[in-house]
Amino acid sequence: MSAMLAVYWKEVRENLRDRRALLNALVTGPLLGPVLFITMMNIAVNRELAKADQPIAVPVIGAEAAPNLMRTLKASNIDVVAGLPDPEAAVRDQRADVVLRIAPDYTKAWNAGQPVQVEVIHDSSRRDAIPVVARVRAVLDAYAKREGAMRLIARGLSPSVAAPLQVADRDQASSQARAGLMFSFMPYFLVLTVFVGGMYLAIDLTAGERERQSLEPLFVNPVARWKILAGKLMAICTFSLVSLFLCVLAFSTAPWFIPIEKLGIMLDLGVGFAAHVLLLMLPLIVLLAALQSLVSAFARSYREAQTYLSVLMMVPILPSVLLSVIQVRAESWMYAVPLLGQNLAIVQLLRGDGVPAWQTALCLGGGFVAALVAILATAWMYRSERLAISG
Template sequence: MNTMLIVFLKEVKENLRDRRTMMSALLFSPLIGPLFLVMIMNVVITRELNKADQPLKVPVIGAEYAPNLISALKQQGFVPQPGIANPEKAVRDMDADVVLRIPKDFGDSWRKGQASQVEMIYDSSQRDTGSSVERLKGMLQLYTREQGAMRLVARGLSPTMMAPVSIDERDQSTPQSRSGQLFAILPYFIVLAIFIGGMYLSIDLTAGERERQSLEPLFANPVPRWQVLLGKLGAICVFSSTSLLICLLGFNVFGRLIPAEKLGMTMNFGPSFVLQVLVMMIPLVILFASLQTLVAAFAKSYREAQTYLSMLMLIPAVPSVMLSVLPVKVADWMYAVPLLGQQVGITQLLHGDSISGSQLATVIAVGLLVAFLVTLVTAQVYRSERLAISA
């Protein structure tokens, strides 16, 4: 056990002096997620809120054919702009979010009591046009309902005849569950903090030492190889755990800067969230440390190991993409799948749902079992004499 402690303290001290490892493990990897998410969300939310508060400026073609319609829309915050010669090209070139075109026969159809048609010209593939299109559509629908009701009253009929079915919407979402949908990518940043937090250290302690030819004198000592391995894994786990903790604290601090409450959402990155995520992630810390060391053991140089682990970094993205894109219904069996179970658990916490004791125990038990098996494989590789040979 003294060998494990000596190797552990040696590797921790040496890498604390390595500026590259410190920057990647304790600054870049844990804080890139919170900072990136906060900046993006602030820009998106602020932009949408500003557009919602401002008058809706829309080019109108043929405004003179429907003065009453234009007047009614102005009361809802509509500001008509001069018409455009080629509205289709304007929306494709993003010169306008949406263009309203009123045909010449609008007035004739109106006076005859027929349906008067207007055209909304927009490009739904443009990301920034959605709110403007929905606002204009809502204005037109409101005007349509009001005028339809007035026509029925003029004929001595009840306006309720227009709506034979009344829809009572009961949204079961909560402010926190809506925020969970907005932050579906957050679990990936947490997993990424663990992965990058220990990646450079695991490369340096195996492929790096192999390239520097310092593994051979280390293995020449009369000590069990597994003790040397556990000492190195312990150092990697310390850096990964520290990176994870900094990442969670970053979300706790920077998350308060996101104006989610203006969208009717609430976020909870408090102590309870941090503690539960830390407990769930312990198996992943050990698993990633063993897996990264195993992969690095097959590389003969630092750069080669970095290439292998960079490709391995794509694996944690699979569950996050699946959970954020596909309508996945959470099931108990998911907690028994390493990596997927952790990300499902974090997603549940973001939605404001609780994780049962059995689900948490499943995540930890299965994760530790898989981490133990990978560690056994890594220990077997460490027993090979070829590991110390760089050429």
């Protein structure tokens, strides 16, 4: 045990002196992702809220034919401006978000009680124009329903005659579940943080020492190889755990910067959430540390190990990417699959659904079994004398 701890403290102290590795493990890795994510969310949300509240200018062609409609638009904080000679080109060139075109026979058809046409010219591929188009459409729909009801009343009919089916929309999503949807990509950042947090240390403790020819003097000491490996893995896991803790701490500041009250959502990223996340991620910390050490052991230089681990980095983030684009109904067995189980459980925590004890046990059990297999494979690699030979 003393030999294992000696190796552990030696590697931790040496890594603390490496400013580049320390910067990547404890600053860039855990903080860059959350800061960028929160900043982009803050900018996007505030921009959308500003568009929803501020007046917008909409060019209207043929506005003189529909004075009542124009007054309704102005009452809804939509300023009517002069129409454009080529509205389609204006929308394509992004000189206008949306353009309304009143049909030439609008007045004649309206006076005859016939349906009239108003064209909404827009570009659905422009994400920044979607809120503007939605506001204009909402006003037009409300105006159409109101005027349709007035026509029925003028004919002695109840407006309900035109609406035989009333749809009652009962959304079962809680405010925290909606917040969970917004932050469903968080597991991606957490797994990536764990990987980056220990990657440089794993490379240095295996491929780096092999390149510097310092493994051979270490192996000739009368210490069991598994104790040397255990000390190195403990050091890697320590930096990964600290990196993960800093990442979770950075995400916990999200409610301070994102106007969740205006969005009508509730975001709980407090101590309970952080503790559960750290518990769920423990097997992945050990698993990734062992895999990084194993892959680095095949490399003969530090740069070659970086190349190998850059490819390996795609594996842990794959479940997060797939779950973000593919709707998967969670099954019991999925929680026992490393990476996948952690993704599902963390999303449940974000939604406020909680993670039952049996799901937590499956996540921990499946993860630690996979970690044990990776550790045994790495230990077998450490038994080879070729590991200490460079070149």
